[in-house]
Amino acid sequence: MPPVPARPAGEPRHAAIWPKRLPRELTIPETSLWFNLEVSARRYPDKSAYVFFGRVLTFGELHAQAEALAGWLQAKGLARGDRVLLFLQNCPQFVVAFYAVQRLDAVVVPVNPMNRVDEFGHYITDPDARFAITSVDLAAIVAEANARLPESARLQHIVATRLCDTMPEELEEAERPAPAIFDWLHADPPLPERCTRWTDALAAGQRPTRPPQAGPDDLALLPYTSGTTGLPKGCMHTHRTLMANVVGGGLWGFANAESVSLAVVPMFHITGMMYSVLSCVYLGSTSVLMPRWDRELAGRLLSRHGVTHWTCIPTMVIDLFGSPNVKRFDLTSLRYMSGGGAAMPHAVAERLRDEFGLTFAEGYGLTETAAPTHANPPERAKLQCLGIPIFGVDSRIIDPDTLAELPPGEAGEIVTHGPMVFKGYWRHPQATKAAFIEIDGKPFFRTGDLGRMDDEGYFFMTDRLKRMINASGFKVWPSEVELLLFKCPWVQEACVISAKDAYRGETVKAVIVVRADSVGKVRPEDLVAWAREHMAAYKVPRVVEFVDALPKSGSGKVMWRLLQEREGA
Secondary structure: OOOOOOOOOOOOHHHHHOOOOOOOOOOOOOOOHHHHHHHHHHHOOOOEEEEEOOEEEEHHHHHHHHHHHHHHHHHOOOOOOOEEEEEOOOOHHHHHHHHHHHHOOOEEEEOOOOOOHHHHHHHHHOOOOOEEEEEOOOHHHHHHHHHOOOHHHOOOEEEEEOHHHHOOOOOOHHHOOOHHHHHHHOOOOOOOOOEEEHHHHHHOOOOOOOOOOOOOOOEEEOOEEOOOOOOOEEEOEEHHHHHHHHHHHHHHOOOOOOOEEEEOOOOOOHHHHHHHHHHHHHHOOEEEEOOOOOHHHHHHHHHHOOOOEEEEOHHHHHHHHOOOOHHHOOOOOOOEEEEOOOOOOHHHHHHHHHHHOOOEEEEEEEHHHOEEEEEOOHHHOOOOOOEEEOOOOEEEEEOOOOOOEOOOOOOEEEEEEOOOOOOOEOOOHHHHHHOEEEEOOEEEEEEEEEEEEOOOOOEEEEEEOOOOEEEOOEEEOHHHHHHHHOOOOOEEEEEEEEEEEOOOEEEEEEEEEEOHHHOOOOOHHHHHHHHHHHOOHHHOOOEEEEOOOOOEOOOOOEOHHHHHHHHHO
């Protein structure tokens, strides 16, 4: 690594190693996300925007389909500012639906397609959604959750697509997924009542009757994140907060209209949303879509399509390296790999560098920050490191109790100020107030993550203040899992903690006090089976321990930290 030049007085520590090719701050466009699609459709009407199992969707087609769906939604009553649920795996329909909602100056609420009925109702009621766009295999979940609600709180319209609606009729062998995924893509179960087929909505031939009007400070996206208490909360992102990373992402990672990315990180997640829905449309680049992880298919797609950019989570790389066919995969086109959510194991990063000449550039961000606030410069990356603050970002390390700023080397809470930071939690003013502090006259978001900064200005994660479990990059909030477990007829009390997992890094463990009438009648594996029916798979406890009682404080609160410390020991 080259020597670091002296730092001018008043400059942040990372200024000395800031890439010379990049500006320190960006001028954020005063336009909307929809305008980005309009521009790319005019510039590159016949260029591949998305490739889905070999079938191309051009920018011109993407624009036309988004206009058609927007016309149908407007005719059904969707108005400016209304919230629309997107409950889909990665597919072209997700992108069409996203931009159709933006065309009408409305708000997208992306929902994890792993959610079950018991979880989904909250995403209808909390944002007051009246429309949901989903796939046929998930439509029954939406309909059942909707039916459980009072009439006044229900969705008015559900649109469902077959995932194979945008696939070619015949698949070439290189594009063929595993048999189970192929069957799932072609599923066509009966649709619930009052559910419109995607193809019928597009075929209606309607168009919006008014021009788009959204400005940079209008609400565009409401992704949900959980916290230490209660149900998930919506993070309010405007066109401006999203555009900061839309513009910055391409510059940081050497991306342009000729780039080809592998879009496998879920689009409902803020990282997948940023790089596979927003940035690529802004740049006019091409995305090769994968609806689910399949290492053999991923290897063939990387080779076949000359993928240049891949944003992923470390477990995907580990799994790809575990393929018996890894030597056959041609990765020579890759020039930028990035990711986050979990630390890349040192040995795997070294293998990427030694065998393929690739530096894995880890980054750091949250739903509240529209993905990255920190990233490793590709030309000067450090392993197992969050990176340096990116364009216009000011991050500090503070004592979480006194809020005093700490010097390099000392661990404290990471707080951050930047153009991508959200505007607050939807209808939770107290939670919003608690999430920010003021330093030097600027609002800083309290991430809840503990870290340190080295002498060069690189940030490193050390721990978390919040009770969050990181399972292969999926964020699991124990309080949310506990609320779901209390619905189980066998559970008297529950405390959820993290357990070590050789593959996932961390996994979910539930410590359970069984109800008196169920003692001796229920086994840990029975509770796991119940959980699989009532919550998303990544939240399901992989380890269940039955105990006679949970440790409690003098005030009666469950001492989860004590259980966590015992587990660690």
